[in-house]
Amino acid sequence: MVVVDGVPILTDIYHVILTLQRELRLNGSPLLATIKPPKEGADLMLTCPYHKHGMESKPSCGITTITKPNVPVGTLYCFSCKTTASLPEVISHCFGKHDGGAFGKGWLMEHFVSVEGTSRSELFNIPARNSKDVKQNYITEEELSSYRFIHPYLYKRGMTDELIEMFDLGYDRQRKMVTFPIKATNGKVLFVAKRSVNTKFFYLPKDLEKPLCYLYEARKYYPDSKELYICESLFNALTMYKFWFPAVACLGTGTKEQIEQLKYLGYKKYIICLDNDSAGDKGRERLYNALYKYALVEFLIPPKGKDVNDFANDSRENFLNNFSKSC
Numbered sequence: 001m002v003v004v005d006g007v008p009i010l011t012d013i014y015h016v017i018l019t020l021q022r023e024l025r026l027n028g029s030p031l032l033a034t035i036k037p038p039k040e041g042a043d044l045m046l047t048c049p050y051h052k053h054g055m056e057s058k059p060s061c062g063i064t065t066i067t068k069p070n071v072p073v074g075t076l077y078c079f080s081c082k083t084t085a086s087l088p089e090v091i092s093h094c095f096g097k098h099d100g101g102a103f104g105k106g107w108l109m110e111h112f113v114s115v116e117g118t119s120r121s122e123l124f125n126i127p128a129r130n131s132k133d134v135k136q137n138y139i140t141e142e143e144l145s146s147y148r149f150i151h152p153y154l155y156k157r158g159m160t161d162e163l164i165e166m167f168d169l170g171y172d173r174q175r176k177m178v179t180f181p182i183k184a185t186n187g188k189v190l191f192v193a194k195r196s197v198n199t200k201f202f203y204l205p206k207d208l209e210k211p212l213c214y215l216y217e218a219r220k221y222y223p224d225s226k227e228l229y230i231c232e233s234l235f236n237a238l239t240m241y242k243f244w245f246p247a248v249a250c251l252g253t254g255t256k257e258q259i260e261q262l263k264y265l266g267y268k269k270y271i272i273c274l275d276n277d278s279a280g281d282k283g284r285e286r287l288y289n290a291l292y293k294y295a296l297v298e299f300l301i302p303p304k305g306k307d308v309n310d311f312a313n314d315s316r317e318n319f320l321n322n323f324s325k326s327c
């Protein structure tokens with residue numbers, strides 16, 4: 001993991017360098033022409049930005065992807081010109097700044113951290129890109145506590161007391177709907193989704209820009225996971241948590257903004273568990289095409305017409321046997 005002034009960056013080095021490359025292109029710079037995806041633990045190889053004006057034909061330059069004795073992750077060294085530089089220094093250099101890496105540090109913080117503080121728990125507070133947190137009105141504790149009831153419908157859908165506690169699931173007695181507080185990545189509650197216990201009516205606030213629901217919980221409860229499951233509905237994602245798999249719910253098959261966010265979360269593998277219907281088929285294809293360059297992408301496909309939640313009452317041993325892994 002790259003660490004900048006004591007603050008760890010969760011995004012892996014390959015994706016950091018790809019982001020750098022993309023930004024250089026947008027700025028008209030040809031540096032980092034070739035970047036080879038690293039094998040587990042091996043160095044990332046790329047065309048050196050320090051000699052031949054970055055125009056060497058074959059990558060002769062490495063960047064470390066794991067911590068080695070006295071060599072921090074992200075250290076560049078070039079076999080040709082013998083340059084050694086830290087990741088912030090490389091970034092500064094690529095943008096033509098000779099500031100000992102000061103610009104590079106700022107760039108890393110701005111793109112991958114945006115949080116002040118160093119403790120692990122504070123990492124859960126990373127705001128989403130283009131976050132509207134500043135103007136956001138969060139749901140008050142008073143409103144949340146008014147929903148803290150358990151309705152049998154939650155059990156019917158396979159929820160357990162542990163899940164109810166972890167996700168603060170509840171019941172709106174006036175509207176006769178079960179409630180799902182959805183948190184921003186800073187842990188504050190953005191909105192409360194509701195589902196009727198008598199009909200299929202599902203309530204979301206109007207004009208909502210759908211977040212990756214339960215991303216906060218995935219990071220909180222599974223801070224070291226390299227995998228993330230992508231589901232459609234909240235009940236589907238909650239079912240994955242029941243079987244100890246960290247998951248997000250898209251409240252659909254994934255919006256442009258959600259997909260953009262998924263690219264940079266730093267997970268090594270995404271497992272797409274959309275429903276097995278025509279919308280799910282299209283969603284799977286779109287997610288795969290958007291994400292395969294950023295992470296491994298696998299599928300968990302329920303039988304025709306089913307979704308993950310249909311198997312919520314299965315045993316942990318058998319749960320995964322309900323799904324096929326390819327389209």
Ligand SMILES: [Zn+2]
Binds near residue numbers: 048051079080081083
């Ligand atoms: Zn070089």
